[in-house]
Amino acid sequence: MRRPWLSLVAATAALLIIAAPTLACGGLIGPNGAVNLLRTTTFAGYTDGVEHYVTSFEFAGGGGAFGSITPLPDVPTDVVRGGDWTLQRLIRETDPIVDEAFAASDAGGEGAREAEVLLETTIDALDITILRGGGDEVGLWAKNHGFRLPPDSPEVLDFYADRSPIFMAAAFDADAAAARGQALGDGTPVHLTIPTDNPWVPLRILGLGKAPGELVEADVYLLTDREPALLPNAGAFAEGEGLILDHSASATKSLLSDLRSDVGMEWVPDAAWLTKIVVSSNAGELDFDLAIDASGAGRPSAIDAGYAPFGNSSAPRAPIALYLLLAAVAVIAVPMLLDRSGRGASRTRPLAGA
Amino acid sequence: MRRRSRAWPTAAALLLAVTAAVGCAPSAQTITITIHYSAFDASQLTVPRGVPITFVLVNQDPIDHEWLLGDETFHDAHRTGTHERHDGLPTEVSLPALETVETTITFDEPGTLAYVCHLPQHESYGMVGELSVEG
Numbered sequence: 060m061r062r063p064w065l066s067l068v069a070a071t072a073a074l075l076i077i078a079a080p081t082l083a084c085g086g087l088i089g090p091n092g093a094v095n096l097l098r099t100t101t102f103a104g105y106t107d108g109v110e111h112y113v114t115s116f117e118f119a120g121g122g123g124a125f126g127s128i129t130p131l132p133d134v135p136t137d138v139v140r141g142g143d144w145t146l147q148r149l150i151r152e153t154d155p156i157v158d159e160a161f162a163a164s165d166a167g168g169e170g171a172r173e174a175e176v177l178l179e180t181t182i183d184a185l186d187i188t189i190l191r192g193g194g195d196e197v198g199l200w201a202k203n204h205g206f207r208l209p210p211d212s213p214e215v216l217d218f219y220a221d222r223s224p225i226f227m228a229a230a231f232d233a234d235a236a237a238a239r240g241q242a243l244g245d246g247t248p249v250h251l252t253i254p255t256d257n258p259w260v261p262l263r264i265l266g267l268g269k270a271p272g273e274l275v276e277a278d279v280y281l282l283t284d285r286e287p288a289l290l291p292n293a294g295a296f297a298e299g300e301g302l303i304l305d306h307s308a309s310a311t312k313s314l315l316s317d318l319r320s321d322v323g324m325e326w327v328p329d330a331a332w333l334t335k336i337v338v339s340s341n342a343g344e345l346d347f348d349l350a351i352d353a354s355g356a357g358r359p360s361a362i363d364a365g366y367a368p369f370g371n372s373s374a375p376r377a378p379i380a381l382y383l384l385l386a387a388v389a390v391i392a393v394p395m396l397l398d399r400s401g402r403g404a405s406r407t408r409p410l411a412g413a
Numbered sequence: 414m415r416r417r418s419r420a421w422p423t424a425a426a427l428l429l430a431v432t433a434a435v436g437c438a439p440s441a442q443t444i445t446i447t448i449h450y451s452a453f454d455a456s457q458l459t460v461p462r463g464v465p466i467t468f469v470l471v472n473q474d475p476i477d478h479e480w481l482l483g484d485e486t487f488h489d490a491h492r493t494g495t496h497e498r499h500d501g502l503p504t505e506v507s508l509p510a511l512e513t514v515e516t517t518i519t520f521d522e523p524g525t526l527a528y529v530c531h532l533p534q535h536e537s538y539g540m541v542g543e544l545s546v547e548g
Contacts, residue, residue: 172511194475195474195475195511196475197475198474198475198476198510199475199510199511201475202475202476202477202510207476207533208475208476209533209534209538210451210476210532210534210535210538210540211450211451211538212476213449213450213451213474213475213476214450214451216475268534270537
């Protein structure tokens with residue numbers, strides 16, 4: 060029997076980054092220290108105790124490599140290339156201005172303490188690694204594998220690892236993407252299948268690496284079996300907090316049918332509730348996540364929203380967690396191999412170092 | 414006997430030398446600075462001039478940091494520098510993730526210096542401290 064839950068989507072930051080000039084990694088930190096993230100769209104659906112998380116990594120031009128780290132609610136059993144039009148079809152559903160054929164789909168010393176690698180796979184020009192570990196362990200793994208994390212990452216990684224020690228690291232090789240003939244804006248959709256009983260949507264990570272006043276923008280789609288209760292401001296997002304409830308209605312038959320016809324999307328139920336949340340907030344104010352209760356109980360968790368203190372990462376999760384959902388977050392980082400090269404692009408005086 | 418008579422003057426001289434050294438030389442100091450969540454736990458320090466100060470720099474973060482100590486001209490240069498690591502100079506220390514590094518400095522002149530992490534975004538994130546040399 061299908062659980063009355065939802066799906067969700069987390070929009071995330073990690074996705075893309077404008078590729079930086081030659082030697083700089085286009086990820087989280089550009090050659091001048093700036094963070095360049097493209098607005099991104101992510102989808103998460105939850106039914107029968109399984110979360111389906113679909114996001115896209117977009118080729119934004121340039122060269123070099125960059126990546127992202129996304130917190131996940133649990134260990135995925137499968138990570139594959141996503142369908143071609145799921146994200147585009149969702150956008151078309153909630154944004155009727157789009158009149159393009161959705162099927163065109165153009166969108167696109169330390170070893171002992173490293174995180175445990177649970178799964179590795181390559182999808183197009185993306186190297187995906189699923190990790191398990193605390194904030195320090197995941198950060199160390201990232202550092203040792205070429206990611207350069209921004210200064211706020213230690214705190215943010217702990218923030219998530221305290222709830223779920225599962226992360227997805229995605230390294231995107233822009234040179235490889237170009238060699239594959241990917242054009243600007245082409246996306247590589249990734250579909251994760253995550254059995255979990257405790258889904259949530261990470262939002263705080265969208266501000267990773269950004270200055271407090273920088274704008275974070277993202278679209279989060281949730282597909283649940285019934286209308287979910289949400290926190291903050293469950294069911295009625297306050298624009299002051301940078302979250303806007305942009306769409307909340309029963310999913311149309313045509314949408315569900317279209318989604319179901321995409322690759323790997325046969326799990327989409329016959330009836331569901333579609334929610335779209337627009338994130339538009341200063342990074343400094345985005346210090347919470349999105350808690351979702353699609354069980355009908357109407358009690359989204361303050362802990363899942365990041366309002367309550369967490370236990371340590373080894374503590375068992377509260378069995379109460381009737382929420383669902385998933386998470387997607389991203390961080391970006393820059394391959395270490397290019398680490399200082401990136402800095403060199405903006406630092407013209409090799410003299411004194413730093 | 415003879416042997417003893419030769420040993421006594423030597424021992425006495427050594428004792429005198431040690432006593433003099435202890436009495437005249439300023440005693441060394443140790444200051445621990447811990448970095449957690451990309452922040453120095455001490456943002457203002459005061460040290461005496463002419464005393465060896467050992468700084469124990471503890472990086473509790475899973476990312477690299479730096480501890481670079483100097484005046485404004487020094488920091489201006491480092492803000493645009495490209496050195497990947499800092500080794501060899503006691504005032505320029507690279508701090509690998511989750512590691513502790515010690516450095517000892519004797520300040521000859523009074524004044525005010527700053528210690529900063531110049532990795533991208535770290536200074537603007539707040540990794541700055543001030544050190545006053547008195548005397």
